[in-house]
Amino acid sequence: xAKNIKPRHQDYAQWYLDVIKAAQLxxxxxxxxxxxxxxxxxAVWEAIQRDLDRRFRxxxxxxxxxxxxxxxxxxxxxxxxxxxxxxECAVVTHSALQRGENGLVPAGKLEEPLIVRPTSExxxxxxxxxxxxxxRDLPLLINQWCNVMRWELRTRLFLRTAEFLWQEGHxxxxxxxxxxxxTLRMLDVYADFAEQFLALPVIKGQKTDAEKFxxxxxxxxxxxxxxxxxxxxxxTSHYLGQNFAKVFDIKFLGRDxxxxxxxxxxxxxxxxxxxxxxxxxxxxxxxxxxxYAAPTLAAIVxxxxxxxxxxxxxxxAEKVVAALAGPDELAAAARRSSSDAIRGYFVDQMTAQRIVxxxxxARPGDKQYHWEQRGVPLRIEIxxxxxxxxxxxxxxxxxREKETLALGDLSPQWLRQKMGQIHxxxxxxxxxxxxxxxxxxxxxxxxxxxxxxxxxxxxAWFKPDRAAEAKIKDQIKATVxxxxxxxxxxxxxxxxxxxxxxxRVLFAQAY
RNA sequence: CGGGGCGUAGCUCAGCUUGGUAGAGCGUCUGGUUUGGGACCAGAAGGUCGCACGUUCAAAUCGUGUCGCCCCGACCA
Numbered sequence: 240x241a242k243n244i245k246p247r248h249q250d251y252a253q254w255y256l257d258v259i260k261a262a263q264l265x266x267x268x269x270x271x272x273x274x275x276x277x278x279x280x281x282a283v284w285e286a287i288q289r290d291l292d293r294r295f296r297x298x299x300x301x302x303x304x305x306x307x308x309x310x311x312x313x314x315x316x317x318x319x320x321x322x323x324x325x326x327e328c329a330v331v332t333h334s335a336l337q338r339g340e341n342g343l344v345p346a347g348k349l350e351e352p353l354i355v356r357p358t359s360e361x362x363x364x365x366x367x368x369x370x371x372x373x374x375r376d377l378p379l380l381i382n383q384w385c386n387v388m389r390w391e392l393r394t395r396l397f398l399r400t401a402e403f404l405w406q407e408g409h410x411x412x413x414x415x416x417x418x419x420x421x422t423l424r425m426l427d428v429y430a431d432f433a434e435q436f437l438a439l440p441v442i443k444g445q446k447t448d449a450e451k452f453x454x455x456x457x458x459x460x461x462x463x464x465x466x467x468x469x470x471x472x473x474x475t476s477h478y479l480g481q482n483f484a485k486v487f488d489i490k491f492l493g494r495d496x497x498x499x500x501x502x503x504x505x506x507x508x509x510x511x512x513x514x515x516x517x518x519x520x521x522x523x524x525x526x527x528x529x530x531y532a533a534p535t536l537a538a539i540v541x542x543x544x545x546x547x548x549x550x551x552x553x554x555x556a557e558k559v560v561a562a563l564a565g566p567d568e569l570a571a572a573a574r575r576s577s578s579d580a581i582r583g584y585f586v587d588q589m590t591a592q593r594i595v596x597x598x599x600x601a602r603p604g605d606k607q608y609h610w611e612q613r614g615v616p617l618r619i620e621i622x623x624x625x626x627x628x629x630x631x632x633x634x635x636x637x638x639r640e641k642e643t644l645a646l647g648d649l650s651p652q653w654l655r656q657k658m659g660q661i662h663x664x665x666x667x668x669x670x671x672x673x674x675x676x677x678x679x680x681x682x683x684x685x686x687x688x689x690x691x692x693x694x695x696x697x698x699a700w701f702k703p704d705r706a707a708e709a710k711i712k713d714q715i716k717a718t719v720x721x722x723x724x725x726x727x728x729x730x731x732x733x734x735x736x737x738x739x740x741x742x743r744v745l746f747a748q749a750y
Numbered sequence: 751c752g753g754g755g756c757g758u759a760g761c762u763c764a765g766c767u768u769g770g771u772a773g774a775g776c777g778u779c780u781g782g783u784u785u786g787g788g789a790c791c792a793g794a795a796g797g798u799c800g801c802a803c804g805u806u807c808a809a810a811u812c813g814u815g816u817c818g819c820c821c822c823g824a825c826c827a
Binding site (some may be wrong): 241243399405460511607625633750 | 789823
């Protein structure tokens, strides 16, 4: 039992914070609502970036960078957009500081205030209008990795912070069909990524009008169910129609010699994904990282008493490292500056994933907890008894499964295969949880009972309606997470109004 | 931004009612014995009690103000 982590059943919110603290993923910043993403946490973000970026390239997108500051007037152009974001924008009004009576005071008032981007549809729309002249300029397929700021009043590390990191893709197309296809294509990219890379089973769906992105024609999202039975939106993809093209004048001369407004999309995923990883996979002992996103794949814990034993264990550990990372890496690591106590060896130069040998002057038990809490998928114990037998004890973080292996069993392929197995086990476990906590409701009372007593997703017939959704949210704190796609054209009675409807939705309490 | 709570050592908190030398546990550092799942002994360092003003011979303690944080609501990737 970890003594620095509150068990989930006692206080889930505190458990979440304890896991982050114990794994050193993030820290509070001096500015309320902002966080410092520490190296352990940032490495997970880099892994997410690496794999998503590859998927974006494979679907034809390129990266660029647009500015942090946006003229205030830009935001105001699209009515719904300004309505959605005006309440949470940081506004830059001055360009300097000067000494006043009580210290520094702002000076150099700006003619037009600038806002710190809460999202970049407006400034990108403005630029696109200058870049697009003809149908030959389309499609325009650009992504950017950046930070955004939404002045949140209640914040939680990774899940909701004032500043967060994300990527936002922005595309412009010749036809509505093409833009719609792009929107759904990127939704698929996110869903595949979540499952294949992060072991997060997700449900794809469409947002109701009440929940959609301000300014979008249609919003889609992937939704995941956390261990406490609450849903978390993990990524979104928006079909913006011609809404932004019209207000930013993104128009082109079509094949028919007529001028038309472009059809645009936008789609994004943020550091919130790290929160999803934590809440989906981790346990009362701390963080459990999905192997492909883990910066450290295995931690080797040497066990010894005498100096002679230490030497023998050290020699054997070198052989283990060489078997997993290659003999060249052993030499390369010796040239790198690093802590003497924790030595890292890259097993993959591209992903910078590594294994470590923990030579710190601490007891083996301490080291076990240390790496366990950080979510490292494998721990390898090497003691005098192992050295004598030419073996080691390999422990899986996920389920504490233990096996004794010989040196000859290890290889880079073995490690890759092991990671694949762990990933598959994590995905299966998470999917089982999601399935077991997705229930059908035939009546409003039944849904109310399920959501207040058990949580999870509730699948039901529902005719989307703002007033009804507001009432439901008020009464049982649940919202429509998404309208299910791929539903056969059946009709059923709306759980709220009783009217026949063709839409089935997922309800849940959400983060 | 409304309702409630809290600011004392790196962390968790006691002390405040009834004003009088600044406390505990954990952590940190040093030395020793230890080391196959969170060791033990000995010693040490560490705080203008959130900040300001006031009452008083005397304020962590009482009063006023102010700033910050946490929880609950409204708003949200």
